[in-house]
Amino acid sequence: MRALVTGAGAGIGRTFATALARAGYAVTAVARREDRLAELVAELGPGHDFLAADLATPDGVRTAADRLARGRYTLLVNNAGAAVHGDFAATPLEDSLAQLDLNCRAVVALAHAFLGAAEPGAALVNVSSTLGHTPKPGLSVYSATKAFVTSFSETLWYEQKTRGIHVMALCPGVTATGSQQGDDVPDWLVQTPGEVVRQAMVAVAGRKGPVVVSGRGNAVLTGVARLLPRSAVLSLLGG
Numbered sequence: 518m519r520a521l522v523t524g525a526g527a528g529i530g531r532t533f534a535t536a537l538a539r540a541g542y543a544v545t546a547v548a549r550r551e552d553r554l555a556e557l558v559a560e561l562g563p564g565h566d567f568l569a570a571d572l573a574t575p576d577g578v579r580t581a582a583d584r585l586a587r588g589r590y591t592l593l594v595n596n597a598g599a600a601v602h603g604d605f606a607a608t609p610l611e612d613s614l615a616q617l618d619l620n621c622r623a624v625v626a627l628a629h630a631f632l633g634a635a636e637p638g639a640a641l642v643n644v645s646s647t648l649g650h651t652p653k654p655g656l657s658v659y660s661a662t663k664a665f666v667t668s669f670s671e672t673l674w675y676e677q678k679t680r681g682i683h684v685m686a687l688c689p690g691v692t693a694t695g696s697q698q699g700d701d702v703p704d705w706l707v708q709t710p711g712e713v714v715r716q717a718m719v720a721v722a723g724r725k726g727p728v729v730v731s732g733r734g735n736a737v738l739t740g741v742a743r744l745l746p747r748s749a750v751l752s753l754l755g756g
């Protein structure tokens with residue numbers, strides 16, 4: 518079993534890499550900062566490797582896609598993602614476009630490389646977000662990229678199941694990582710990366726999908742939000 522995890526230097530991706538190594542996968546950890554990846558791979562022990570690549574750039578995506586096409590991977594965790602906070606019109610356009618490149622373009626390109634080489638039994642996890650269901654003012658482009666990731670994963674789930682390849686969108690809610698402390702939500706709603714990854718691993722093993730919302734609280738809130746008028750949900754999240 519061989520897994521490639523993007524955004525593996527920190528947060529949910531690092532936790533995925535550790536859990537997968539423990540579960541017997543040979544892990545390739547991908548992110549930009551080589552020092553963090555080297556430290557992670559040393560921690561994981563022999564049989565694992567890393568690839569330093571900026572997935573918001575065409576070169577970085579090409580390098581990772583080449584690795585996937587040649588590496589006989591059985592699992593891809595498309596986890597790397599970034600969020601630009603603030604009013605869309607007041608934030609630099611380049612930041613929003615870089616977010617699109619990382620959260621959408623890289624996910625599509627790596628999924629394509631992986632699925633082109635994957636064999637029956639393989640699995641693809643695209644890390645989306647509950648904000649893909651309930652867009653949050655102040656995170657406009659981020660929410661839209663996650664809606665894209667969820668929708669993309671749903672159709673891939675359908676297309677790939679006849680090949681015996683499982684595709685899943687994993688939708689965490691607020692998760693306490695370096696980039697997100699969850700200060701603006703109640704404690705009971707904040708998950709740890711360990712909780713998110715544990716649930717994801719069970720879901721992959723059980724071929725659950727196409728969309729897995731992590732955490733009971735997030736699942737209930739996402740379900741309730743579907744029943745409310747869209748304008749009311751936007752007002753609640755924007756307030």
Ligand SMILES: NC(=O)c1ccc[n+]([C@@H]2O[C@H](COP(=O)([O-])OP(=O)(O)OC[C@H]3O[C@@H](n4cnc5c(N)ncnc54)[C@H](OP(=O)(O)O)[C@@H]3O)[C@@H](O)[C@H]2O)c1
Nearest residue numbers: 524526527528529548549550572598646691692694696697
């Ligand atoms: N935390 C949350 O509350 C939350 C909630 C819902 C969904 N999510 C999603 O879960 C995923 C992981 O989030 P997280 O909070 O664990 O993130 P994080 O703690 O900020 O870690 C992000 C990881 O991605 C890497 N990365 C960032 N930009 C990159 C780039 N351009 N190319 C390659 N690697 C890059 C970072 O390493 P380098 O900086 O070294 O590249 C790091 O290893 C994301 O897709 C996020 O949208 C998170």
